[in-house]
Amino acid sequence: MRYFLRRWMQAVFLLIGVSILTFLFSAIAPGNYFDEMRLNPQISPETVAALRAQYQLDRPLPVRYARWVNSLLHGEMGFSFANNSPVAPLLWARARNTLLLTLTATLIAWALALPLGIWSAETRGRLPDRALSGATAALLVIPELVLALGLLILAVRSGWFPTGGMFSVGFEILSPMQKFRDVAWHMELPVLALVLSALPILVRHVRAAVAEVLDAPFLRAAASHGIPQRTLHYKYALRAAANPLISLFGFSLGVLLSGSLLVEVVMSWPGLGPLLLEAILARDLYVVIGGVLCSTIFLVAGNFFADVLMYWADPRIRTGAAAK
């Protein structure tokens, strides 16, 4: 239990750290929403000053941070000047969509990467391994921006996929089943882009982890006891490779969250990506901070989940031998 307590504390400290860090950067940043406003001749300088005072942007940094934490505790996460609304509800509506995309892509990518990676490791140096290595290398040199744009052009020219967005026109009047299918249809392209961009990395990591274990002395020892190959590969090798694979899970979530940000913008999926971009262009400070924090929460949660898996899979952690 001390293990979880420690991990939990680490996660909390991490979130506090990230929020302070982003605040610090925002403080150094020249310009904010009202500076852009000041350029607008229709708004008088007095109005701007009054607004600044109203949102207490003229107060020192610690005060602003305290106020922001306070509003966070009240479920608001600060105020969006551009949208004239608290940040949290804005974020939540978008974060759901980002999560939907990211989690679906994570599941599919892992479901494909595990068998492919093991197969590749098993046939090390032979044809299947070489073919897979070639394929992953080919995918690896196509960055997701290029991939997403390419898929979009394909969609536009072929008409097989919707060219963006999350819903068809007239979504509101569809039955629940139709709604589900409509969203699923809109998801196909962005998920495909995400899976294709994460897959080569995952396959390569899985292959490396399993291949390393296949060379381990304890597998040779087990083979010398006559334990059959199937048991060796699928029970002994996978269990021993569990550790790096689980930490890879947290890492893959980070990759997919970043990827999702870009894919959302390119394919106009109403997730955090477009919201964040708009906020940056409008210098809508608290939305940016909120968005960054939100993504950190996802990642930290994912890593916490990985820690739980690790605890369950590795007795060395359970018995505290890995404490050092």
Next chain:
Amino acid sequence: MDRLLIVEKIEKRYGRAHVLGAKQEVTALLDVSFSIGRGSTLALVGESGSGKSTLALCIACLERPTSGKIVFNRNEITVLDEKQLREVRPQIQLVFQDPARSLNPRFSALELVSEPLLVQGRLDKREREARARALLGQVGIPQEKALQRAEEFSGGQRQRLAIARALSLEPKLLILDEALSALDCSVQAQIANLLMELQGRLGLTYLFITHDFAMAGHLAHEIAVMEQGRVVEIGAADEVLGTPNQEVTRRLIAAMPRLTAEAHAPRAV
């Protein structure tokens, strides 16, 4: 007899601070005292985890004992600061168990052996090379191999290189930390002979750390037996081997593999 090294009641504890828990302490050495006469060999025998290597690091001034004092060549070295220690260290040299790890694989034999001279700023480049070549000759490394890199040598030759490097600063005390343990029997014998020859020629003092009582008996004048961070028995080699006082010593001696079959229970055929 003139004692080159006197170790008095040294203790070494490692503390490990913990974020949530209390501070854990591990005692590696407890009340260790002994001395070595100039030009003689003391063997320090014990099983793994008995604190032998920690003791070696403390004497070589690479770790500071928590308490106690070490007198080397009539100087108390436990009170010196880092800068003064740098002056003392060249006089006490260490040879490690695994030469593959104690020699930087990127260096050539010549670079390895002349490195201490370079660090100490002794001699100029040509003199350093001449001195290094002479040292290589002393430990039996053929001159034509002087430019090979460490990883191209065999285990025994690497240990010869490590000894040559240790000798380059003309130390008074050589600490051999399991220096023979990783080697094959025939190579062990070669290095053991080399060590005896060097001692005779240069008047070196050895602290020979080992778990092998046979080699300790062969090389050492005195033997100290360690267990769990303490020296439990110390005396002339023949006395310790012939009339062991302590249970550990007897156990270790009994565990010595012997060539003569009678030493073991005869086997029913």
Next chain:
Amino acid sequence: MISLLQVQDLHVAYISGAGKVSPALEGVSFDVLPGETLGVLGESGSGKSTLALALVRLLPGNAEIQKGAIQFEGQDLLRARPRALERVRGARIGLVFQEPSLALHPTIRIGKQVSDVLAAHEAASRAARHQKTLQLLREVFPADASRIADSYPHQLSGGQQQRVLIAQAIACGPSLIIADEPTASLDPTTQQEILELFRMLREKFNLSLILITHNPPLLAGLADRVLVLYAGKVVEIGPTEQVLGSPQHPYTHALMQSVPPGLDEPAKDRKSRLRVIPGEAPNLAVLMNGCRFESRCTDRMEQCAEREPPAVAMSEVHAVSCFKYGE
């Protein structure tokens, strides 16, 4: 008596990525009788570990068995199918490795790892396997078998881990155990305990044992016969007392001389120099015509550099490959 294991003219070589062949074993022949202990004595580079792995066909991918035959209980293991090999490994031949800490799966309980070996070879109920596992562990841990069964490898000491490996090796009642430097990584007292365990199990289960080591004294009092490997070749084979006590091959002779004298010798002899073998072991990747030991040998003759010496029988049980004893 009919031999349990008969190795004939075994040749093994490692092939580097660039296709360079360096032989590891050349023309190795020997046999092991039922219930007999054969000591294999060799220094690093002699091919002794290669021999252990070759006997059960577990060599790494870059090694190749070039020719020879390994007859074991009536079948040639070099020509056996993979399934047949799986039935031999672990069931008829048990292996014990040098580094026990690396030879156990780090995240599976000891009991499970032992019972997996049983499961691989015997169709028995889970409960029966569990009983048998505990019984096996009691053979090596008389005191606390059930606690050990519930432990993970990292919770055990090196000596305990080695005992577990031995339990695995004897699990299915094999007729032969091959132990490759089983005590090299252990402390001297633990070393003796493990050797004592081998001695006990050998009597109890009438096992044949191949004990591979670089340390001659380990074999005294344990091995019935000793086979000496030098640079991939058998240089001498014979009863332990003869090979260790009055070695005939110049290499064996010099090797025995270089072991520090025991405590039974007078002290003044102990402080004298050891007799050593000059020079270094040969590089096997370089082709050689004559005796492998020729360059380091004090008794070398003209023909030594030209031809390989054949094995000469000193007696019915003792053979030496050296020209000193005739052609």
Next chain:
Amino acid sequence: MIQLSGWKRWLLAIVVLHGIVACAGFFAPYDPTEQDREHPYLPPMRIHLVDTQGHFHFRPFFYAEQLRVGSFDQFEEHSQQAIPLRFFVTGARYDLLGLLPFRTHLFGAEASRVYLLGSDAYGRDQLSRILYGGQISLLAGMLGAGLTLLIGVLIGATAGYLGGWRDGLLMRVAELFMALPWLYLLFALRAFLPLSVSPVQAFFLIILVIGAVGWARPARLVRGVVLSARERDFVRAARGFGATDSYLLRRHILPETSSVILTQAAILVPQFVLAEMTLSFLGLGVPEPVPSWGSLLASLQQYSVLVSYWWMYLPALAIVPFFLGYLGLASALQQDAGTEKIVRTAGGSRW
């Protein structure tokens, strides 16, 4: 023939690719900002060897393009007007490698402009813009990677060598940076910096942002190597004969990190080229009219461009050979180091 081993072959390929981009002025027929309002969105021209009469020409030629009758964006070949392609022609002035003023271009034509890869909305030559754009993107990537590695090695070596609480503190900060998905971090940093700036300012701003984002991972890797090197017996031995800290770092510890640093460089450069592309694509990078690979793609965000002008996608493909080169180099370096472990800790080619 010199036999090049493993990674050196990849390095050569990368050097050649970068050489082409560095000498963009020579390989590009036109100045990247030069407009041709007569020919907006001109598709890539076809280069012919056989004319409409079936005659074979040794000199490649192309036909002048003219607006199709009744259309304002559809072009067709003007089959009467064959224009030969000329090599080593004199054209717009440029500075080779930013130093030597030159006028010679690899190819060009006299009577009309040649658009091998089509033109953009202002009739600017895509090929020239891709070549010049590469200079910005690649330079940003390399300088960013250099900055990142500098910070990373400095912090990593400090933490690893000093150990203790300083190590703890630095690594906690590194974890902070790694806890953020990298694109979010990039966005956040960019968000807090001024939006409307001159191209030169924007360029250095981007390098600064990119450099600040990625230092944590190399720092951790370097720290790990330094930490283990510090405990090596050969470092102990060197301390034993009186070596000072700076000598140990210089001669024994930092050389150990060289393979990690090289591999990281091969992984980071393409990553950061991509980072620059992403920012510019989203309009947060180097502004018009200076081309960069990212801003060249920005027009694809308009639906009409996406539908009608597929050649606007070509800049995206320009980076593929570069990525291939860097991937090959990284894998070869890792193979050289003999460990697949680095591959795993480095995490493929992206975070």
